[in-house]
Amino acid sequence: MSKALNEKPKAEALPTAASAGVTVNGKYLPPPEDQDGKIWVRTSALIQAQANDLYKMWRDIESAPLWQEQIVQVAKTGQATSHWVMRSGDNDSLDNKTIEWDSEILADEPGRRIAWRSISGESQNAGEVIFEPAPGGRGTMVTVLQEFRLGKLASLWETIVGRNPKQAVIENLRHFKALAETGEIPRVQGQPHGPRGTVAAMKKSVYGENMATPPGLNRQAGTA
């Protein structure tokens, strides 16, 4: 680096590159572009918690149903492998269809990084999450990169009938942050309202309000 500028008292040391990272050697790295058959989403959040605690919360995959939308159950099947069950319809669908897949952890750096991919089943996905302390003790920057093997047409269809998989990743990180920072996930489902007309009922899915908000730590809400 040149010595042209020496007065930058709070500048961070340039972060090292990681594949879900947003910089390489000081240069911004845009997220990968969708190709037919493969879509990508990268999203990040600043969370007021220690990187190591956030890592542990994410790594506890059997607790994923607490904060990931539509995930019904996750069971460990080996040292690095697990079996995932996900509800495929939304809140309003009458059947309880699920899709299932097996997943394995590819990289596991405590307090820093987890990477995974599906190895068999009805969903083909791969992802990575990195936890980096933010400059000046402002919390932890959490960045998720996830890839789905899914045609653009299928993605559009998912968007119409439920949650676009990209948005699901964004919402899941939002739920993760809320749960980590506050101990609950904000929700409005289940509150009273007046009669909904046809339009309002239809727009529920536009607002994503037909997707059940994950329970957080409060499966049985109510007074203690």
Added chain:
Amino acid sequence: MKALCWMGTSKVEVHNVPDPTILNPHDAVIKITRTAICGSDLHLFDGFIPTMEEGDILGHEFMGIVEEVGKDVTNLRQGDRVVVPFTIACGNCEFCKKKTWSACDNSNPNAHLMEAAYGYSGSGLFGYSHMMGGYAGGQAQYVRVPFANVGPLKIESDLSDDKVLFLSDIFPTGYMAAENAQIGENDIVAVWGCGPVGQFAIASAFMLGAARVIAIDRLPERLEMARSIGAITVDYSEEDVSVLTALKDLTAGIGPDSCIDAVGLEAHSTEMQGIYDVVKTALLMETDRPSVLRQAIQAVRKGGTVSIPGVYGGLLDKVPFGAAFGKGITMKMGQTNMHNYMKPLLERIEKRQIDPSYIISHRITLDEAPEMYKVWRDKKQNVTKIVIDPWATNGSSDGTGATFN
């Protein structure tokens, strides 16, 4: 319970709906003893705020008695008397830690909607569209209050509801408007809009040291009220009055040090550009009618401050940005960071430095609310502030006076 529901533009109805329940560990359910209709409810009534849906329960100014608390609520218990801020804040995210509570990162379950419109999401609000969280509001008999450890302010003195209710929104909103106006001692401050927020902005400007406050409106009862607390008033609807000239005349030609736009997106204007805005918004080519904002930017002195407590929702036309730049002005705005102001303002009320109930003109029942929304919109019956007792039945209010006074 009974609740006032938004059923479409210019249509609100009282419906019987299920009582709210505890949904999250930090929730409380409040039995509402007093609630009010806000000027910003008119933006919903008039259909200016997107993502309102049929059946949404309105209301974001309310207080009451704690009925039930979730298992992680530690500082409230059943029977506590509380005023609830209209912005919902988690208390733990980076923005809450910085005390910019209305920018809370965690309280809006529909943050993605606001991100699409504004880039980032602000906090959730009670009864103010799905984009702002989709929370059921408090023009009802009960309400669910999330993050109850953080928001509700306990009232431990015997001050009447009428005196403390406005700590839920408009008093702090008027106060933050004056704080944002960066008022120095002996400054001259101009306030557009003498509705409730304008009244509290005027009062707060004096409390913060203003020497002269100039209040602009067209409704005689509101101008009278502004004069009653010490402002000089300008009626912009009078034929020979030009606001810009009046403000020059009243500041020896230099302009007000600070201008406060307590009107927002549905400004009325008698000038040509006012008609332009009505036409453009009707054609959906513009979302807001910013004639007050334009005037405030034009009127403020060189290096002065424009503070905007009035709500804006979307895209504005013909805002004189060259004038703003040319004079080197500062502009400050946004939803109120309620939690910073409720306690200090309660102390001012307790010390009898101000009695906010002076703005109340009507006390009504919930069943009367649909009719009163129209009165409020049309500024009939000398209305200045409508307070609702959600438990009173028609014709027999709760003993605080006649239904209409």
